[in-house]
Amino acid sequence: MADPGIGASTHPRTRAPDSVCEADRGPACDHAGVNDPHPPGRASCSRCLRPQATCLCALARPTAHWTEVLVLQHPHEQRQAKNSVTLLRLSLTNSEVVVGERFAPAALHALLHRPGRHTRLLYPDVPAAPAPSASQTATAMPWRLVVLDATWRKSLRMLLEHPALAALPRLSLDAPAPTLYRAIRAARRPDQVSTLEATVQALATLEGPSFDAAPLLDAFGRFVASVAARHRPRDGSGLA
Ligand SMILES: [Zn+2]
Numbered sequence: 001m002a003d004p005g006i007g008a009s010t011h012p013r014t015r016a017p018d019s020v021c022e023a024d025r026g027p028a029c030d031h032a033g034v035n036d037p038h039p040p041g042r043a044s045c046s047r048c049l050r051p052q053a054t055c056l057c058a059l060a061r062p063t064a065h066w067t068e069v070l071v072l073q074h075p076h077e078q079r080q081a082k083n084s085v086t087l088l089r090l091s092l093t094n095s096e097v098v099v100g101e102r103f104a105p106a107a108l109h110a111l112l113h114r115p116g117r118h119t120r121l122l123y124p125d126v127p128a129a130p131a132p133s134a135s136q137t138a139t140a141m142p143w144r145l146v147v148l149d150a151t152w153r154k155s156l157r158m159l160l161e162h163p164a165l166a167a168l169p170r171l172s173l174d175a176p177a178p179t180l181y182r183a184i185r186a187a188r189r190p191d192q193v194s195t196l197e198a199t200v201q202a203l204a205t206l207e208g209p210s211f212d213a214a215p216l217l218d219a220f221g222r223f224v225a226s227v228a229a230r231h232r233p234r235d236g237s238g239l240a
Contacts, residue, residue: 049086
């Protein structure tokens, strides 16, 4: 859950938060695809799509992995300077980011499933959206991992509004590691981490020791530090 006014997404780990995000208001849009998050005329990097001043390309750490990663990113997250998905996309060679909030069933089915791949949704088994029983069935690689990049409330809404998502076997991470995100987020819950960290931990779970996330996590740490440094002089709190 993102804190109101903070704007960076996190990934729920094992349970729902006690309260919901007050920032989750407004009409839902209905578009998909990777869009330019910055207005025309503003100098942006053509690769990471961020303003040149905050280009993340130099931080990218190409990371070998065999699991396909699909990130369904809420449109609100695409515009957040603190969002971790851009660095994730630049670093995971077999990843795809699709921006949208509501997806037509046929389009979503095409996104979720690939021949020969077992799709898993990175999402906890929560009372508001119980995991299907199929989650208990062990399956083998290769995997296609689906990740929702949104605030807790918006990710839950995306899940509940798309039966195809809710029906996917889940991958739930139940051993939260300390998050690097704390430096640029306020009032963090111990069971929430950034989307990048959650995805990295999921890949480590699926792929085992052959997946080396250390360089990417190191780069993420530097990204968090740079964001914190940019905001600290302006508001004096270290938080955006
Ligand atoms: Zn760039």
